[in-house]
Amino acid sequence: MTTVDPKLRTVRTACPYCGVGCGVLATPDGSGGAAISGDPVHPANLGRLCSKGSALGETLGLESRLLYPMVRCKHGLERVAWSDALDHVASRLKHIVARDGEDAVAFYLSGQMLTEDYYVANKLMKGFLGSANVDTNSRLCMASSVAGHRRAFGSDTVPGSYEDLDQADLLVFVGSNAAWCHPVLYQRMLANKQGRGAKFVVIDPRRTDTASEADLFLGLKPGTDAALFSGLLVHLADSGALDRDYIARHTSGFDETLARARSLAGSAAATALATGLSETDVAAFFKLFRETPKVVTLYSQGVNQSAQGTDKVNAILNCHLATARIGRPGMGPFSLTGQPNAMGGREVGGLANQLAAHMSFTPPEIDRVRRFWKAPDIATHEGLKAVAMFEAIARGQIKALWVIGTNPAVSLPDADLVRAALKKLELFVVSENVRSNDTVDAGVHVLLPAQAWGEKSGTVTNSERRISRQRAFMAPAGEARPDWWILSEVGKRLGFAQAFNYNSAADVFREHAALSAFENEGSRDFDIGALATLTDEEYEAMAPVQWPAR
Structure with a gap:
C-alpha cells in the first residue's frame, strides 16, 4: 500500500492579489513549488483565474526572502x-x-x-x-468608499453580491477598468452581455479596454462624476422615475439631496456642459438607467482616488436609493475593492x-x-x-x-x-x-x-x-x-x-467574530457572531461565507 505524503495534498486557499477573492487550488510539488488552478466550487470565481492568479506558483521561491530577524x-x-x-x-x-x-x-x-x-x-x-x-x-484606495457608505447607509456595507452581476440588464462602470483590474469579474459580466444581452456603459476620462465592449462610452472630464450622477438624479425626479414609497420608508434627507443635485447639474444640457460630454450621450445614459430596472453601477479607483471621492460615491448611491435599485437581485451600487x-x-x-x-x-x-x-x-x-x-x-x-x-x-x-x-x-x-x-x-x-x-x-x-x-x-x-x-x-x-x-x-478569528456580535442586537450590519464558536477543525474547514452571519 502506497502512503501519500500529506504535505503534498491539494489545499483550498484564496488568491492574494485583488479584492475579487478568487478561490485557488494549490498542490505542492515537494520541491518548494506548487501547481495552481482555480477552485471550481468557490463562489467568487467558479474555477476561473486571471493571468496573475494562474502564475502564483512562480512567486513561491526563496530568492530575496527574509529568513530571520x-x-x-x-x-x-x-x-x-x-x-x-x-x-x-x-x-x-x-x-x-x-x-x-x-x-x-x-x-x-x-x-x-x-x-x-x-x-x-x-x-x-x-x-x-x-x-x-x-x-x-x-486608505489610498478605499477610504472614499468607506466614507460614502457610512454617510449613505450608516455603516460600511457593500450591499451587492457577485450574483447581481449575472442578473443585471445594465452594468455601469465608473472609473473602473475591470477588464484589466478585475478580469475574472469582467469575464463574468461579459458572459452576461453575450448570453443575456446586458448592456455596458463605461464612464471614464480614458478609453480603456473595458470600453471596447461598451454600448455607450462617456469620456467625461476628470472629476465630474458627481455632476453626471447629480444630473441623473434630477432627470429621474423630473421624469417620474423615483420610487417615492421607498424613499419615504427607507431614506431621509431626499429633498435636500435633490436640491443639491439641481445646483450641480440640472438638465441634460447642463450636465453635458458640466461634464464635457455631448447632450446626446448624456440623454442616452439617462434613458438607459431610467428604463432598465436591473442596474448595477460598479465603481473603483477612478472614483475613490479623488479629492471629491466621497461625493462621487454618494452621488452614485443616491441614484440607486432614490429608485429602489438596491438590495434586490441584479441591482445596486458595487464598490470593486483593489486589495485582497x-x-x-x-x-x-x-x-x-x-x-x-x-x-x-x-x-x-x-x-x-x-x-x-x-x-x-x-x-x-x-x-x-x-x-x-x-x-x-x-x-x-x-x-x-x-x-x-x-x-x-x-x-x-x-x-x-x-x-x-x-x-x-x-x-x-x-x-x-x-x-x-x-x-x-x-x-x-x-x-x-x-x-x-x-x-x-x-x-x-x-x-x-x-x-x-x-x-x-x-x-x-x-x-x-x-x-x-x-x-x-x-x-x-x-x-x-x-x-x-x-x-x-483560529483563536484570533473567534475573538474577532465575538466582538462583531457583542451588544449588537441587529444595530450593526457587520455581525459574524455565528462564527464565534467554531472549533479549530471547523475553522480549518470553513467554507466561504458572506456576512452578516448571525
Whole structure:
C-alpha cells in the first residue's frame, strides 16, 4: 500500500492579489513549488483565474526572502534571535510611550494582511498602547468608499453580491477598468452581455479596454462624476422615475439631496456642459438607467482616488436609493475593492478613524470595545491618517513606526518626503517577507520575517463581503512567523499577556467574530457572531461565507 505524503495534498486557499477573492487550488510539488488552478466550487470565481492568479506558483521561491530577524547595529543589520528582536521592539516602544506619550507611536498596515493579523495589530495599538495612529495603504484606495457608505447607509456595507452581476440588464462602470483590474469579474459580466444581452456603459476620462465592449462610452472630464450622477438624479425626479414609497420608508434627507443635485447639474444640457460630454450621450445614459430596472453601477479607483471621492460615491448611491435599485437581485451600487483584504481591514478597524468591528470613536462604542477587550487605556479619539501620519513623522511628532506588509516609500504620495521622514525615526520596525525594498532600505532598525502567501493561515474578505480561508500549504521559510504571532509576542512583552494569549489564527478569528456580535442586537450590519464558536477543525474547514452571519 502506497502512503501519500500529506504535505503534498491539494489545499483550498484564496488568491492574494485583488479584492475579487478568487478561490485557488494549490498542490505542492515537494520541491518548494506548487501547481495552481482555480477552485471550481468557490463562489467568487467558479474555477476561473486571471493571468496573475494562474502564475502564483512562480512567486513561491526563496530568492530575496527574509529568513530571520535582523536588528541594526553599528555595522548594519545583523541577524538576531527572535526573543532578542521582540525584546528590543517592546523595550523601545515602552520607552518612547513613557517619555513622549502614546501618540508618539504608529502602525502602518496593508490590505495584504490577513484579517487575524489586522485584528491583533489594531487591538494592540488602539486598545493597549492607547493610540489610534493605525492606518493602512487601503486608505489610498478605499477610504472614499468607506466614507460614502457610512454617510449613505450608516455603516460600511457593500450591499451587492457577485450574483447581481449575472442578473443585471445594465452594468455601469465608473472609473473602473475591470477588464484589466478585475478580469475574472469582467469575464463574468461579459458572459452576461453575450448570453443575456446586458448592456455596458463605461464612464471614464480614458478609453480603456473595458470600453471596447461598451454600448455607450462617456469620456467625461476628470472629476465630474458627481455632476453626471447629480444630473441623473434630477432627470429621474423630473421624469417620474423615483420610487417615492421607498424613499419615504427607507431614506431621509431626499429633498435636500435633490436640491443639491439641481445646483450641480440640472438638465441634460447642463450636465453635458458640466461634464464635457455631448447632450446626446448624456440623454442616452439617462434613458438607459431610467428604463432598465436591473442596474448595477460598479465603481473603483477612478472614483475613490479623488479629492471629491466621497461625493462621487454618494452621488452614485443616491441614484440607486432614490429608485429602489438596491438590495434586490441584479441591482445596486458595487464598490470593486483593489486589495485582497481591504474589506477585512475595514472590518477590524484598520483605518485611523475606525475603532473595531465597524464601530467608531463615539463614547458608547469606545466603552463597548473597552469592556470587551478589557482595555482601560483604549484610544478615545481618531488617529492620524496615512499622509498626515508620515507628515507627523517628518515633524518629529511620531518617534516610532511599525510597517507591516507594505512599501510606503514607493506607494505614498510625495515619496521623497516619506523616505526622508523614515530616517528621522527613533524606532523603525518593518515586518516583511523580503530582505530589501525601498522602505526597508530607508533605514529600518528592526526587520522581522513574516510568513508569505502559501505559508500563512487566516481569512480574507472580498468585495462582496465574502469571508474565505487562506490556508497554508507550504512550510514557513526560515524563521518566518505569522504577523498575529509577532504582534502578540510584543504585546506580551509590553505587559498585556492576558489580552494577547493566542495560540492560533483560529483563536484570533473567534475573538474577532465575538466582538462583531457583542451588544449588537441587529444595530450593526457587520455581525459574524455565528462564527464565534467554531472549533479549530471547523475553522480549518470553513467554507466561504458572506456576512452578516448571525
